[in-house]
Each structure stands twice: as structure tokens, then as C-alpha cells.
Amino acid sequence: MGQFIDGPLWTFSLSVFVLGVIWRVVTILIAGNRSDLATAKGSAGKGAIRTVFSRFVPERTVATRGRIQLIAGYLFHLGLLALLFFAKPHVDFIAERITGLSWSAMPHWAFIVSAEAAFIGLILLWLHRVLNPVTRLLSDLDDHVGSILVFLVMLTGCLALAQAFEPLRLIHLLLAELLLIYFPFSKLMHAFTFVMSRGYTGATMGRKGINA
Amino acid sequence: MSEKFEQGVQALRQQIDARISSYFSSCVHCGLCAEACLFYTETNNPRFTPIHKLEPMKKLWRREYTFWGKLGAAFGLGQSLTEDDFAEWETLVYDSCTLCGRCSMICPVGNDITYMIRKQREGFSVAGYAPDGMKEATRRALKIGSPMGVTYKTLKAALAHVEKDTGMTIPVDKQGADYMTLFSSMEIVNFPEYIESIARIFDAAGVSWTISSKAFEATNSGIQIGNKEAAAELVNRVVIAAEKLGIKTVISPECGHAYTAIRWEGPNLIGRKYPFEVIHILELLDQLKKEGRLQLEYKDSIPMTLHDPCQIVRRGGVVKQPRDLLNSVAEHFTEMKDHGVMNWCCGGGGGVSANERAEPLRLQVFNRKKSQLDELGVNTLVTACANCRIILEEGLEHNEMDTEVISLTELIADHLVKDESNA
Numbered sequence: 237m238g239q240f241i242d243g244p245l246w247t248f249s250l251s252v253f254v255l256g257v258i259w260r261v262v263t264i265l266i267a268g269n270r271s272d273l274a275t276a277k278g279s280a281g282k283g284a285i286r287t288v289f290s291r292f293v294p295e296r297t298v299a300t301r302g303r304i305q306l307i308a309g310y311l312f313h314l315g316l317l318a319l320l321f322f323a324k325p326h327v328d329f330i331a332e333r334i335t336g337l338s339w340s341a342m343p344h345w346a347f348i349v350s351a352e353a354a355f356i357g358l359i360l361l362w363l364h365r366v367l368n369p370v371t372r373l374l375s376d377l378d379d380h381v382g383s384i385l386v387f388l389v390m391l392t393g394c395l396a397l398a399q400a401f402e403p404l405r406l407i408h409l410l411l412a413e414l415l416l417i418y419f420p421f422s423k424l425m426h427a428f429t430f431v432m433s434r435g436y437t438g439a440t441m442g443r444k445g446i447n448a
Numbered sequence: 449m450s451e452k453f454e455q456g457v458q459a460l461r462q463q464i465d466a467r468i469s470s471y472f473s474s475c476v477h478c479g480l481c482a483e484a485c486l487f488y489t490e491t492n493n494p495r496f497t498p499i500h501k502l503e504p505m506k507k508l509w510r511r512e513y514t515f516w517g518k519l520g521a522a523f524g525l526g527q528s529l530t531e532d533d534f535a536e537w538e539t540l541v542y543d544s545c546t547l548c549g550r551c552s553m554i555c556p557v558g559n560d561i562t563y564m565i566r567k568q569r570e571g572f573s574v575a576g577y578a579p580d581g582m583k584e585a586t587r588r589a590l591k592i593g594s595p596m597g598v599t600y601k602t603l604k605a606a607l608a609h610v611e612k613d614t615g616m617t618i619p620v621d622k623q624g625a626d627y628m629t630l631f632s633s634m635e636i637v638n639f640p641e642y643i644e645s646i647a648r649i650f651d652a653a654g655v656s657w658t659i660s661s662k663a664f665e666a667t668n669s670g671i672q673i674g675n676k677e678a679a680a681e682l683v684n685r686v687v688i689a690a691e692k693l694g695i696k697t698v699i700s701p702e703c704g705h706a707y708t709a710i711r712w713e714g715p716n717l718i719g720r721k722y723p724f725e726v727i728h729i730l731e732l733l734d735q736l737k738k739e740g741r742l743q744l745e746y747k748d749s750i751p752m753t754l755h756d757p758c759q760i761v762r763r764g765g766v767v768k769q770p771r772d773l774l775n776s777v778a779e780h781f782t783e784m785k786d787h788g789v790m791n792w793c794c795g796g797g798g799g800v801s802a803n804e805r806a807e808p809l810r811l812q813v814f815n816r817k818k819s820q821l822d823e824l825g826v827n828t829l830v831t832a833c834a835n836c837r838i839i840l841e842e843g844l845e846h847n848e849m850d851t852e853v854i855s856l857t858e859l860i861a862d863h864l865v866k867d868e869s870n871a
Contacts, residue, residue, distance in 0.1 A: 260473065263469070263513070264466050264469040264470050264473060265466055266466075267464060267465050267466040267468075267469045267513075268465060268466055269465050269466045269467055270465070270716065272716060273715035273716050273719070273720065273721050274711065274712050274713075274714070274715045274716065275715075275721070275722075275725070275726075277765055278765075287558055288558075291555075291556055291557075291558050295553065295554045295790065296786070296790070297483055297484050297550075297554050297786075297790070298480055298483070298554050298556070301483035301489075302478075302480045302483045302554075305478050305479070305480055309478070309556070365477070368479060369492075369494040370479035370482045370488070370494040370497050371477060371478065371479040372494075373494045373495070373497065373500060374477035374479055374497065374499065374500060375477050376477070378516075379476070379477050420515075421514075421515045421516060423475075423476050423477075425473050425474075426473070426474045426475070426476050426557055429470050429473040429474040429557075430474050430556075430557040430558065432466075432470040432473075432474070433467075433470045433471050433473070433474040433557050433558045433559050434557065434558030435558070436466070436467040436470055436471075436558075436560070437467075437552065437555075437558045437559065437560040437563075438558065440467075440560065440563070441765075444712065444763070444764065444765035445765035446762070446763075446765045446767070446789060447789070448552070448553060448558075448789075
């Protein structure tokens with residue numbers, strides 16, 4: 237079982253993830269956009285690039301009325317990215333199994349801070365999702381499945397590292413593989429498509445000479 | 449399933465482009481768009497969350513564009529778009545959205561939710577699920593030439609008054625004029641002083657201009673209801689008239705969505721570029737001032753603030769010009785806390801003002817503007833949209849507020865350097 241999780245299932249899940257993400261992005265692109273015939277005031281390209289980055293900085297409405305989502309969102313995303321790319325076992329795994337490239341892992345104290353930030357952020361976001369009337373109305377099964385899968389992957393990963401126990405590592409890997417398979421068919425795709433949605437809006441607004 | 453419903457679904461299907469696909473793919477249901485929408489902030493009703501107003505279109509997208517939707521459809525599972533969805537969402541799509549675009553400015557994944565709602569209205573209007581007031585306005589616009597039933601005779605009478613009051617001759621159908629100006633019906637009927645103002649300004653600045661007797665109406669009900677054929681027909685009337693007169697530039701009036709219609713959506717609606725330019729009246733005034741052709745005298749000492757019309761500023765890109773113009777005639781111009789591209793809507797844009805059943809909700813959400821004005825403590829509100837102006841006046845009246853609403857173009861005209869030849 238361990239060999240299956242470590243071998244064929246890993247290859248399969250990574251393939252589904254890569255091909256699935258490409259397929260999703262391509263299906264969006266081939267839906268096409270009509271060319272805009274109105275004379276532009278500004279640059280679409282510059283507008284697109286500006287918006288891709290400017291939306292990382294919260295507007296005042298978000299910073300005041302949406303501060304729970306803002307703080308929790310940043311805690312979760314930054315914590316998760318730090319864990320994903322700089323936790324020692326991940327750095328080794330990526331070097332050995334994916335890219336062959338290695339970089340410095342973060343120290344143990346940074347791992348603890350990142351894990352705490354990611355857990356606090358994710359739990360707060362999920363609580364907000366189920367308790368706030370707006371997000372409760374909007375949320376569907378996909379939102380909950382995605383949140384729970386990510387939570388379980390993070391939890392088993394931390395336990396595996398703390399206990400250094402092989403079955404825990406395998407459970408963590410199995411859940412990560414399920415997450416990779418689920419990813420292209422879910423809202424988790426926003427990790428890639430946000431560049432497109434921000435870009436499209438930024439380009440349209442950029443043509444009008446608006447900083448969006 | 450009715451034929452109209454099927455046509456509505458087909459119209460909706462045609463709107464799903466790469467932009468909309470990327471928007472639905474990116475939305476993580478964070479709900480932040482609600483916090484930017486005055487229909488939510490003033491009611492706390494989660495149904496008014498902007499992205500929730502797009503459930504019908506999302507249902508279609510999920511069914512036909514996603515893995516799970518297609519899989520479900522193959523096994524007869526999952527939900528299809530129904531006529532009940534159109535019926536249930538009609539008020540959300542038309543009564544509780546002014547297409548103001550504030551939600552589009554704050555969405556963390558960058559979704560232009562307003563663009564999506566504008567597109568969703570195309571399906572709703574084809575299916576017949578649109579407010580009677582907007583349907584009537586569109587019918588009048590196509591048949592008579594104006595959503596308020598204003599004919600050239602009405603305009604001619606208003607022009608005669610202006611000519612009598614100013615002693616000027618208003619140029620009509622002047623071949624080869626540099627500029628052709630448009631008006632909104634609301635300006636002709638409710639604020640004819642706007643016509644007098646531009647006549648005086650253009651005379652003082654030596655602008656070569658004209659009005660077309662065939663196409664003077666700028667209001668485009670087709671854009672508001674979401675009927676691209678009607679919208680294209682209304683734009684085309686202006687384009688044909690401008691081409692016949694050999695106009696270099698068409699001037700969009702103070703009306704907000706008229707600017708969106710003629711400047712930004714127009715060429716795409718008729719499927720070709722214009723052989724002339726389009727400029728908003730505020731852009732032209734600012735340009736004339738910078739060229740030294742607009743001589744203004746003295747500054748008003750009373751404190752003033754600016755209400756940014758959404759379609760001109762946030763969705764149109766005319767942000768700096770109104771500020772520069774107002775600063776040139778007002779000694780104490782103070783901005784509201786949320787201003788410019790983040791200003792709050794008056795509550796009556798996007799056809800809401802033509803939708804009678806939306807009036808109680810519109811007056812309720814006016815509380816946002818009231819709070820802004822109360823916080824600032826300024827009693828003179830300058831704006832540059834006839835629709836905003838009437839909605840603001842109604843809201844102020846409803847709340848018994850002692851605030852005066854002034855048109856920026858009229859304010860500029862009042863500050864023209866007095867010249868005996870202009871008298």
C-alpha cells in the first residue's frame with residue numbers, strides 16, 4: 237500500500253493535477269473574448285499587470301468592513317505557501333521527486349509560525365463561511381470539501397513531521413494526492429485563474445484609463 | 449418550457465465568454481463584494497450580495513462548462529436553469545443593482561461582477577423577465593426616439609427658450625461642425641438650464657458645434673435593460689447623424705450611462721469603429737480650460753463636495769477632470785471619504801430610476817449617500833449626471849435634508865468671465 241501511495245498514485249495524481257489545470261485554463265481561453273472596438277484611453281496590457289498585483293493590497297472597504305476575511309485570508313495563504321515551499325520535508329521531496337532543484341528550508345521556528353498562521357487562517361475562514369449570513373448563502377459543497385481537504389492535508393503533515401512516523405507520512409501523502417486530483421475540478425483552481433480574472437478586468441479598465 | 453425562456457437561455461449562453469468563465473472559476477464565495485454594495489450595506493440582506501445576483505448565469509455555466517456539471521447532466525443529475533430562476537432573480541438583477549461597479553473594484557480575484565450582471569440582463573430581457581418601466585422606456589426610445597417620449601419638437605421648444613433668454617442662435621444640423629452634442633431626456637425636460645449652459649460656454653470658447661434634429665438623445669435604455677439589439681439601434685442613430693453632418697467629435701452629456709453607451713459600448717454594439725471621436729462634456733470643458741479658451745472668474749466661497757457619477761468616473765475613467773474643474777470655481781471643495789472610483793452610487797443608476805417598483809428600496813439605500821453627506825457636513829453637492837441629480841434631489845427631499853444639488857457644467861457656465869458680447 238505504501239509503495240502504491242509513494243509510487244503510481246503519486247505519478248497519477250500529479251499528472252491529473254498538471255493536465256487538469258492546463259485543461260481548465262485552455263477551456264477558459266477558448267471561450268474567447270471579442271476585441272474591443274472602442275478607442276482606448278490607456279494601455280490594456282499595463283492595466284492587466286497593474287490589477288494582477290494591485291488587488292493584493294486591500295481597498296479601504298475591504299480593510300474595514302471585510303477585515304476578518306482579509307486577515308484570515310492572508311494568514312492562511314501566506315502560511316500555506318510557506319509550508320508548501322519551505323518546510324524541510326517538502327523542499328527535499330520537491331528536489332527528489334519533481335524538479336531536482338533544491339533551496340534552503342525554513343528553520344523549525346518558522347515552520348511552527350507558518351503552520352499556526354495557516355491553521356488559524358483556515359479555521360477562521362471556514363467559521364466565517366458557516367456563520368456569516370452572506371458566505372453561508374453563497375457557499376456550496378465544493379467550498380467545504382476544498383476547505384476540509386486542505387485542513388486534513390495540513391494536519392497530517394504537521395503530525396507526520398512532529399511524530400516522524402512513517403504511516404502518518406503516508407496518510408499525509410495520500411491526502412495530498414487526493415487534493416491534487418480534486419484540485420482541477422474545484423474552486424481551488426482560483427490559485428491559477430485569479431491571474432486571468434484580475435488580468436481581464438485590469439485590461440478592460442486599463443483601456444478606459446482607470447486604475448482598478 | 450416557453451419559447452421565450454429558451455431564447456433567454458440561449459441569449460445567456462452567448463454571453464459566457466473567457467472573461468465570465470474566468471470570473472466564475474475564480475470566485476471563492478468570500479462575500480466581500482457584499483461589503484462594497486450599498487444594497488447590502490443598507491439592508492443587511494445577504495440576497496443583495498452582488499455575486500449572488502448571478503446565480504442563474506452561474507447555474508448555466510456550471511451545467512455546461514464544468515466537469516461536475518457535465519457529468520451530472522450526462523446522468524440526469526444536478527440542476528438545470530429553470531424559468532422559476534428567471535422569475536425569482538428578476539428583482540435582484542434589475543431592482544437591486546445599479547451597475548455602479550463598486551463591487552468590481554474590490555473583488556480579491558478581480559471579478560468584474562458588474563460586467564457579468566450587465567451580460568446576465570441580456571438573457572433576462574430576451575426571456576421577458578425585466579421590469580415594466582424599463583421595457584416601456586426601451587419601447588419609447590425605439591419608437592419615439594427617447595425613453596421619456598421627448599421628441600425633436602420638445603427640444604425645439606426648449607431651444608427657443610434658450611435663444612430667447614440668451615439672444616444666441618443654437619446651431620441645429622450645421623454641416624461640418626467640429627462637435628455634435630447630445631442630451632439626455634432628463635436634461636431637456638428637467639434641467640433645460642444645462643442646454644443654456646453649454647450654449648454660453650461654447651459661445652465664449654468659440655467652439656464650432658451643432659445639435660442634430662435626427663439624433664439628439666444620448667440616453668440608451670437598451671444598455672440598461674440588457675437588449676443589445678435595441679442598444680445598437682440607439683447608438684447607430686447617433687453614428688449615422690454624426691457621419692451625415694461630417695462631425696469630428698460627438699459630445700456625451702452629463703448623463704452617466706449615456707457615456708458608457710456611446711463611448712465604450714457603442715462601437716462594439718454596432719460592430720465597427722467610429723469615424724469620429726467621443727468626448728464627455730467634462731473632458732471637453734477641462735480641455736478648453738487648459739487651452740485657455742475657457743475664462744473663468746472668481747471662486748465660490750461656500751463649501752462644496754462632489755458626487756461622482758459611477759458610469760463617468762468609476763466605469764468611464766473621467767476622474768481627474770471634474771476635480772480640476774470644480775477646484776477652479778470652488779474655494780472650499782472637500783471630498784467625501786469614499787470618492788473618485790470608490791464613491792458610493794446615488795442608488796438610481798442602471799435603469800433603477802426607470803423601475804417604479806424599485807423606488808422604496810432605492811430610497812432605503814440612499815441612506816449611504818445621506819451618511820456620507822452627514823459625515824462631511826457640506827450642504828452643496830455638485831454632480832455631473834442628470835439621472836444622479838434627480839435621484840439625489842429625491843433622496844434629499846425624502847430625508848428632509850437641506851442640501852443643494854448643482855450641475856458641474858452649469859456651475860462652470862455661471863463662472864464664465866462676463867463679456868458684453870456674451871450678454
